Amino acid sequence: MVDSSRVLEQAEAMLRRVSPEAQRMRVRARKRRRAAFFRRFKLAVMAALAVLIGAGILVALNISFPVFLAGLVAIFVALGILFWPSAPEPTADTLVQSEIKALPQQTEQWLERQRPALPAPAQRLADGIGVRLEALAPQLATLDPATPAAYEIRKLIGEELPELVSGYQRVPASLRREERNGKSPDRQLVEGLEVVESELARMTEQLASGDLHRLATQGRFLELKYRGEGEG
Template identity: 55%
Template structure:
């Protein structure tokens, strides 16, 4: 299959999900939450310093004076700078996904995939948005699924192991080799192929869970046949 056919398949999948970049929205929402928390910390620091200056003004016989105000201002600037330099929200960790409770796994995987979105080529980004939608839909279906069910192991294998390994394997490829690859194996194309398989597998799993076909889900898993798990993305 050539690159044009791969892109056509990717676009066909995207049409089923719409074009809203849901994962990008999640990343931006996380950034806004982080910025809001930092702003609140700066406000609280300013209030604490102001209150300290007011109290000191009443206690000290000569008040705080110009020097005191300057010192308070310097302290505030240092505190504000420290808050701004603090890291934002902790990035999701793919290594924690295999041990995450099944009920929480889809959203944890979606959050991790959202954190990787900027590293993916544009068609893969849009595919990852569609996968994110399917993970959101899958989450409530797993709330009552027993971890001991073979179907649970099938789902966990796909979204906690195979999907992260696909994306991480792509990330390990040098940027200069991602479009062309080596020996005709283009990582960009392979990534899109793999994400397309993940997308269709998630749709199948969700449909079978909705029908209660747990046995069929456990025995008819197609798995990711990642022929490029070896030299190119390995």
């Protein structure tokens, strides 16, 4: 007998692969990796050239310096830069400490890594949130981090969103589809992400219109406490 739930999961996985939001986020992730590689490659080349130029200056000053040694140093410096460990990936704990202008991209990167562990409907919402964060980033580049508006944005994408996803991940996988108080953890996660996405849309619109006061004072409600049976 065909497992209908398995068939549904496979169909949803196919939809995720072809959805515009998912494709857009994959393209952005590839661009980030490519840009990071070329930045490091450029730095490695410049450092190697600096070593060779320094060796040339020593030779011009009649200071004995083996040419082959300069070449070896240049190679080791370049390789060291290329293979030096990258900066640590953002975590739920470090997001709240990020600068406001860097927060959208770092939250997007963090959410991208959590995506495979989320149920299919939540993955689609995570893709949509990633697109919203992309649109929000240029607006936060010039936003004063001391304003109440910046506080509200930081609270939503630096605290509440990570807490929502991390809270869901703490629930044992076997309990995520079981209803408790009328809703399963899967359903609660989806509803929470829907709220986050709608809030990001509202914030982006109000930042674009310059309505910072309304952004900072409009009331919101986001249910974030998703716990398994073993967590009380």
